Amino acid sequence: MTSMIKASLLTLAIGAAFHSADSRASVSLYFSDSNAVNYCQAFTPGVSNTIRNRVIGAQNIGTATIAVACNYTTAHNTSDSTDQNLAQVYQVFSNGAATPVTISCTLLTGVVGFNFGDDYSVTKTLNLAPGEAAYIYFDGNDNPTPSATFNNGAVGVNCNLPPQVYMTDVELVWQAEDGIGT
Numbered sequence: 001m002t003s004m005i006k007a008s009l010l011t012l013a014i015g016a017a018f019h020s021a022d023s024r025a026s027v028s029l030y031f032s033d034s035n036a037v038n039y040c041q042a043f044t045p046g047v048s049n050t051i052r053n054r055v056i057g058a059q060n061i062g063t064a065t066i067a068v069a070c071n072y073t074t075a076h077n078t079s080d081s082t083d084q085n086l087a088q089v090y091q092v093f094s095n096g097a098a099t100p101v102t103i104s105c106t107l108l109t110g111v112v113g114f115n116f117g118d119d120y121s122v123t124k125t126l127n128l129a130p131g132e133a134a135y136i137y138f139d140g141n142d143n144p145t146p147s148a149t150f151n152n153g154a155v156g157v158n159c160n161l162p163p164q165v166y167m168t169d170v171e172l173v174w175q176a177e178d179g180i181g182t
Helices: 003-018
Strands: 025-035 039-040 051-054 056-060 066-072 086-096 101-109 120-130 133-141 155-161 163-182
Touching: 039 056, 056 086, 066 086, 066 163, 086 101, 086 120, 086 155, 101 133, 133 163, 155 163
Parallel strands: none
Antiparallel strands: 025 163, 039 066, 051 056, 056 163, 066 155, 086 133, 086 163, 101 120, 101 155
């Protein structure tokens, strides 16, 4: 063999050794924890808005249930559906009332007017005793076509916050490549 052919074959062998179909980084779960006021606000502005932002969350100081909207960011990567996808949302509540309360939240995904196949909604409820704290949890299994994520759609949650209840915390879980090859 000529040295040119040997060099070409060596180059191909080295390239094949460094390239494999599984050379992408592993996908890991990441978590963020934030005060609910960073993501959520009352539907109704002005004097009828009885939601007060507190250091420990948003509290309904009124005498009637009020609607609160929370919006979350999803990042998209056109080359891989596993990059930076929101996978789970936890809405955390604390009952500051003297009586039990029922909280309902509706997860909404998709974009109004565009049908990307990811539009759906699901409602969940939570019963809280006085002084109790708990969360409502949404993930891709709430989708009529279950997936590991919310299918890259826009993601929001609307909650009905009873009087004297705090929406204290929002916990988001997403998956992204960790930079470590598999």
